[in-house]
Amino acid sequence: MTSLAAEYDPYILALPGPDSPVVLSQWISSGNTHYNARYWESVWPLAPIIDNPSTSLHKIFWRKCPASLLGEVKLVTWTMLNGRLRPTYLKDRGVQARGRTSASDMRDTCNEWMRLARWLHERRFTSLSDCTEEVWRAYLSERWKDGVSRDYAEKICIALSDLWAFDQLSARPANVTRPPWEVEGIDDILPPADGSASGENSREPLDPQTLGPLLIWAIRFVDDFADDILAAWAERRRLVAVAAANKGVPESLAALADHLLPLIEAGEALPAIRMHGKMSLARTYVSALTGASLSQVGHFSERHRLSDLANERPGPCPLQVPVTGRIDGKPWRTHMDFDEAPELMRHLGTAAIIICLYLTGMRPQEVQGLRSGCCPEPEPDADGTRGRHLIRSRHYKNVTDADGNLISAGEEREVPWVAISPVVHSIRVLERMVPPGELLLSAAHHDFMQQRGHHGALKHQGLNTRVEDFASWANREAKAQGLPDQIIPADPHGAIGLARFRRTLAWHIARRPGGLVALAIQYGHMRTVLDARTASGYGSRSRGGIHSVLDVETALAAADTAAHLRDRMAAGEKISGPAARRAVTAAATTPRFEGRIVPATFAKKAAKFLARDGIVLYDNPDAFLICAFKHDNALCEPEPGATAPRQYACQQGCGNTVRTDTHARQMREKADEIDLKATVVPEKLAKRMRRSAEKLRKAANAHDATAQSAEALT
Known part of the structure; x- marks a missing residue:
């Protein structure tokens, strides 16, 4: 019967023997050469299904399982490692449910099963089939008394439900009974949520x-x-x-x-x-x-x-x-x-990591997956100018195959990251620390003292420690160098942590007097990557998602642009451009940001503010203009529903353009600067540069010829 079931039902696996591999060959990628244990062994390495360099090489240790239940738990674990949950089981379990999960999730699930086995053994149960409805409720009650959070208790329920589900896919099921929360729902089993549970990315930004x-x-x-x-x-x-x-x-x-x-x-x-x-x-x-x-x-x-x-x-x-x-x-x-050289090398790598994490918005594991050569020098355009540096990298979160199974190795992002100068410098430094083609955060090459040859990239916890050590070193150095104003104070919300960099966006520092990083740098990069909103849940957070924070940052910047335009017009400057009248209206009706603390409720107001199509002003210093963004007029090809322009793709002749006398002056200054540089480059390139300078002067002259005062436009 077992053979027929396995033959005609693709979800039921054939019974393994003592010498069967722990991981079947179809789940091992061609480049994975890690040791694959045999079923009889007491330690099962999960390395054969781990291709993510940021993931530790987890193992399952069977000494933790009581002998009376070892056979049953081993078989259902082997079924989990090599099988897939049925689509009918996954159908009503949310978009995050997977037929196969990551190695770390499998390890954690198995550990929960072994914890259940020990609990059953202490109460003289000898089979998983002894888990009746009363036993399930008693075990979950015991786990709740351990002080676990509501979120973690739900994860325990999911792991125990998977025990029931995978047992049904075994060639020799232990007949695990269906847990009661599968019928009644978790909310009827666990105490009610008190509202304190945190969603994904609910961590606080860095101060x-x-x-x-x-x-x-x-x-x-x-x-x-x-x-x-x-x-x-x-x-x-x-x-x-x-x-x-x-x-x-x-x-x-x-x-x-x-x-x-x-x-x-x-x-x-x-x-x-x-x-x-x-x-x-x-x-x-x-x-x-x-x-x-x-x-x-x-x-x-x-x-x-x-x-x-x-x-x-x-x-x-x-x-x-x-x-x-x-x-x-x-x-x-x-x-x-x-003596100090190894420590300084460690801190140098950490400094580069901090810059990459904060000034790209990458997830930690995306930075951990970067390799030497990921950010090549851009090829020059026809006029000799070079484009932006792009980072080709892999992402790992929710990357699945056609059957919905998690792919440990991830995949290359369809849209590359745009790298600003500090990030490029950091990548170049990391490339000098590792061999060509190697992971930029290779654990083997960043172990400067012991050279232990660890697997993959530096791991999450180790990087967290390095960031804290870097801050401590910087504070000692600031005191030694007589720089008390550059001491790094402790963050009021606790340890710095890798994941908090992604949550911390430009508006945290852009509004500070003498801000340390110009808003234009961070704003341009983050908007380039995120404005298209290729997925509504990208980097989501329970308090509104990363887009709500971007909306706040964008709204504040737009308010500043309107205030500056209002000040320039009051000082007598004239403005030009097809959107000049709309810009005057926007400047007159936009409130000034006075530097107060931004409350959490401001996010909804910011989104509403940005939705005022046609009268929101965006400064574009690279193009020497203000964009009075009206979606239908925009030549930068914004995404459907976008409330901000693609400032990096600004086009001449756009109906949203506005210029002031200050812009005209800046264009002439830039033209003079280009002409000066043209005197020291080869003639062919110099001609292209002079043509660019002449275009700037023509645009400035066009402004002078058409500019009007605010009074004349109202």
């Missing part, structure tokens, strides 16, 4: 007073310190290789004594590194400097108690590399140090 100095230090590391740190790391590695190759000969021992004995006798500091919480003689450094072998340095150190002396009077280990980085015009280090 601007924390983010500001954090970003300052991250950009400083990438732009100012990177060359020094990378040179120091290369020199350290060279010295380590030299020390390892040194041979112990009498001449090298004499050189060692000549180098260290005068320091010992004079009571001077010894070259030291920190080991196990205290300072110790820098043996490798000394070996490389003197030519002595490592064993000679070790014996010499023991004979003269140099480790104790180094701990009492530790000295530097200067590297022969230049220091080019500056803080407030002064060198940030007197020398690069052998």
Whole structure:
């Protein structure tokens, strides 16, 4: 009967034998070479179904399961690893329900099943079929008493329902009974929700007073310190290789004594590194400097108690590399140090990660999946100008195959990320830290001390720790450099965390006096990626989603644009363009943003404000104009229903264009700047540049010829 059922029902799997593979071949990608265990083994690695570099290589340990229930739990787990839930089972379970889930979800589900098995064993039950309705209710009540949240209790119910569902797909089912919440509903089983449960991405944005100095230090590391740190790391590695190759000969021992004995006798500091919480003689450094072998340095150190002396009077280990980085015009280090180089490399990678996370809006696992070469230099256009840098990357969330099964390896995003300059610089630094084609956050190549060769990319928890360590280092450095205003204060909502960068958008810092990152940089990038709203749930949050935050940021920027236009007209400036009359109306009717705290209720008002088609003003400094955005007039091809222009695709002749005297002046200044640059480039390119300058002057002249005062337009 089992064979017939398995043959005629594709969802029922044939019974495995002791030597059957834990993961069947159809679920293993061609490039996955991880060890695939056998059914009889006590540890089941899930690595064969893990292709996401940001995911840890999970395992299932069967020692946690009582022997009386081991056979049944093992079989249903094997069925979960290799089977698929029926579409009829998934139909009414929401869009997030999957026939096959991720390896981490499978591991967590199996662990819940084993927890149930231990609970049953303690009560002398010997089979999963003993889970009657009363037993299900008793177990769930026990789990609720453990203090789990309402959200987590719902996940427990889903895992236990999957036990029932996958048991039905087994060639030898244990006859698990249907849990009562499958009939009554979870809300009738669990205590009522108190409204405190948080939805996806309900985490708080980073406080601007924390983010500001954090970003300052991250950009400083990438732009100012990177060359020094990378040179120091290369020199350290060279010295380590030299020390390892040194041979112990009498001449090298004499050189060692000549180098260290005068320091010992004079009571001077010894070259030291920190080991196990205290300072110790820098043996490798000394070996490389003197030519002595490592064993000679070790014996010499023991004979003269140099480790104790180094701990009492530790000295530097200067590297022969230049220091080019500056803080407030002064060198940030007197020398690069052998002992500090690994720590600085770790912080350099963290700084680049912070910039990539915050200034792209990527999810953490999308940054973890970036590879060297993901952001090539753009090809020049016909006029010699270069386009924007684009990041080709993979995304992983909700990536499924044709049958709705989760694809661990993800897939390349159809729309590449647009990279602004700080992000490009960060990627270039990361590319110098790993081999070509390697993951930019390769765990093996970012392990600067122990070189343990870990799998894939640096993992989420480790990166969280690195960000906190980076902030601590920056605070110590700020105090040492006399920069109290650049200390990173603790965030009032807790640890910084990788995922909070994505939640923290430009409006957090754009409204601060002397804001650290111009709104134009973040606004242009985020709107480029998100304005099309290719999915209404992209980055959604229970309090309205990421789009509501973008609407707030956009509305505030538009209010500023209207206020600035109103001020210019009051100062006597004239305006021109086909949308000039609409712009005057918008400037007169738009309230001024006075810098107050933006309440959560403002999101709905912002969306309503932006929906006023034709009288919302968007500043476009790159095109030297204001866009009085009216959807039907726009030549930038906005998406249906869009309430903002594609500012990066602004077209000449658009009916939404507005210019002021200030724009005309800026265009002439830009033309003069282009002409000046044209004097130092090849003639062919110079001609194209001069043509561009002439176009700017013609547009400025057209403004002068047609501009009118606000009074004349009303």
